[in-house]
Amino acid sequence: MASSALIETWSLYAVGSVIILSRMFVRWRMIGFRGFKPDDYIIVLSWATYTVMTVAAHIVGGLGDLHALTLEQRKNLTDEEAASYIYGTQWFCAGVATYVLFIWTLKFNMLFLYQRVVRGLWVEKFIKPVMVMLGVTLVAIFLILFCACRPYSRMWVVYPDQGSICKPQSVLNMIPALVMNIITDVCIMAIPAPVVLPLQTTIWKRVGLLVLFGAGLFIMIAAILRVTMVLVEKNGATAAIWSCREDFVAIVVGQAILIRPMFSSNFWSGNYGSHNKGYKSSGPSKNSANLGASFEMGAKRSKKDPFSVTAALASVNGDGDSTEDIINHSSGRNFHTIYVESAERRDRNYERI
Numbered sequence: 001m002a003s004s005a006l007i008e009t010w011s012l013y014a015v016g017s018v019i020i021l022s023r024m025f026v027r028w029r030m031i032g033f034r035g036f037k038p039d040d041y042i043i044v045l046s047w048a049t050y051t052v053m054t055v056a057a058h059i060v061g062g063l064g065d066l067h068a069l070t071l072e073q074r075k076n077l078t079d080e081e082a083a084s085y086i087y088g089t090q091w092f093c094a095g096v097a098t099y100v101l102f103i104w105t106l107k108f109n110m111l112f113l114y115q116r117v118v119r120g121l122w123v124e125k126f127i128k129p130v131m132v133m134l135g136v137t138l139v140a141i142f143l144i145l146f147c148a149c150r151p152y153s154r155m156w157v158v159y160p161d162q163g164s165i166c167k168p169q170s171v172l173n174m175i176p177a178l179v180m181n182i183i184t185d186v187c188i189m190a191i192p193a194p195v196v197l198p199l200q201t202t203i204w205k206r207v208g209l210l211v212l213f214g215a216g217l218f219i220m221i222a223a224i225l226r227v228t229m230v231l232v233e234k235n236g237a238t239a240a241i242w243s244c245r246e247d248f249v250a251i252v253v254g255q256a257i258l259i260r261p262m263f264s265s266n267f268w269s270g271n272y273g274s275h276n277k278g279y280k281s282s283g284p285s286k287n288s289a290n291l292g293a294s295f296e297m298g299a300k301r302s303k304k305d306p307f308s309v310t311a312a313l314a315s316v317n318g319d320g321d322s323t324e325d326i327i328n329h330s331s332g333r334n335f336h337t338i339y340v341e342s343a344e345r346r347d348r349n350y351e352r353i
Contacts, residue, residue, distance in 0.1 A: 003061070005061065005237060005240070005241050006058065006061055008241060008244065009054060009057050009058065009061075009240075009241070009244050010054065010058070012244050012245065012247070012248040013050065013051075013054040013244075015248065016050065016247070016248050016251045016252075017047065017050070017051075019251055019252060019255050019259065020043055020046070020047045020050075020251060020255065022255075022259045022262060023043060023255040023259050024040070024043065025262075026258055026259055026261055026262055026267070027040050027258065029267070030261065030267075037112060037116065038108075038112045039108070039109045039110075039112035039113050042108050042112065043105075043109055043255075045101075045105050046102055046105040046106055046109060046251075049098045049101045049102040049105065050098075050102050050247065050251075052095075052098045053095050053098040053099055053102055053247070054244075055091075056091045056092065056094050056095030056098065057095060057240055057243075057244065059087075059088060059091040060088050060091050060092045060095060060240070061237070061240070062088075063084050063085065063087060063088030063091075064085060064088050065085065065089040065092040065168075066085045066086065066088075066089045066156060066158060067089065067092075067168070071159070071160075071161050074159050074161075075159050077158060082158045085156075085158070086156045089155060089156040089168075090155075090156055092168050093152075093155055093156075093168045096145065096168045096169075096173065097145060097146075099243060099247070100138070100141050100142070100145070100177060101138075102247060103181065103246075103247070103250065104134060104137075104138045106251070106254050107134050107184055107185075107188060108131065108134060109254055110188055110254050111127055111130060111131050111134070111188065111191075113254075113257070113258070114127055114188075114191055114192060115127055117192070117257075118191070118192060118195060121195055123191050123192065123194055123195055126187075126190075126191050127191060130184070130187045130188060130191065133184060133187065134184055137180040137183075137184055140176070140180065141176065141177045144172060144173060144176055144177070145168075145173055148165050148170075148172055148173070149162070149165050149166035155167065169230045169231070171231060174227045174230060174231060175227070175231075178223055178224065178227045181220075181223050182220050182223065182224075185216065185219060185220050186220075189216050215249050215252065215253045216253055218246075218249055219246055219249050219250050219253065222242050222243075222245055222246035222249070223246055225239075226239045227239075229242065
């Protein structure tokens with residue numbers, strides 16, 4: 001009989017996989033494989049590591065790991081029992097490494113999406129520095145994981161004890177990773193905040209935005225709880241469940257905007273995205289004709305990536321509302337001007353290609 005923890009683990013994996021596959025399907029239908037961007041490939045790596053991590057959780061949950069035993073218990077293990085625990089510990093180490101890789105690939109996935117979503121806005125300049133930060137922190141975490149205990153095989157030595165550093169749930173392995181995880185999460189959430197928070201829209205859509213940002217906070221809280229349960233409460237099983245929950249919410253937060261088109265009738269009729277059919281001007285503007293021409297030009301190009309600034313922000317506000325209506329104009333420049341300028345740059349690049 002499967003335990004409740006095992007059922008929850010695989011249930012979260014199944015739903016998370018459906019969300020990732022749906023995201024890939026939406027992107028394929030809207031822009032085709034030739035139009036894929038870096039985040040469309042990174043999500044495949046995320047899914048692969050998510051799968052390995054879930055398998056690791058299943059195996060460790062069934063076999064256990066050496067470091068959950070006392071030294072006396074490890075000393076008295078038979079060869080067969082020791083082999084089982086060694087195998088479980090090896091998968092535990094694999095689970096820790098794939099957990100880090102999974103979370104960081106989702107972070108990169110989000111930043112590459114931001115490059116399209118906020119293109120032409122002032123917050124765009126923060127994306128590349130945060131990407132560099134992600135790369136540095138990922139390398140630092142893996143150096144700690146695989147270089148602190150040398151040789152690495154000491155992680156699964158049964159007896160004698162190899163010391164506090166040679167176990168996957170050591171303070172050295174968990175605290176630096178937690179700190180870098182939270183710092184990078186805060187930086188990533190801060191990039192779109194100045195653009196998204198001033199949106200003027202309905203109460204329900206504001207609630208939706210709050211839920212998305214609240215989910216980001218949940219991810220950070222879950223990461224803290226996971227480390228606390230391992231280091232303070234010595235409760236690895238509960239920590240593993242919170243890790244699975246954190247991973248699932250991270251998938252939802254990162255892919256929500258990309259699977260939203262599936263819930264539009266225009267998506268299934270093949271008319272979603274390129275026209276922005278529901279766009280309407282909030283009033284006369286000398287840029288309106290240029291904006292309309294830009295949309296028309298985009299419609300003539302087959303399967304052009306719809307996740308520009310206008311498309312992404314309008315998807316939050318709804319198909320029937322003007323993006324100009326939902327942007328706070330107190331920042332100075334008219335959003336039409338920003339969008340047209342960025343569209344012209346994309347058009348020139350397109351012609352060069």
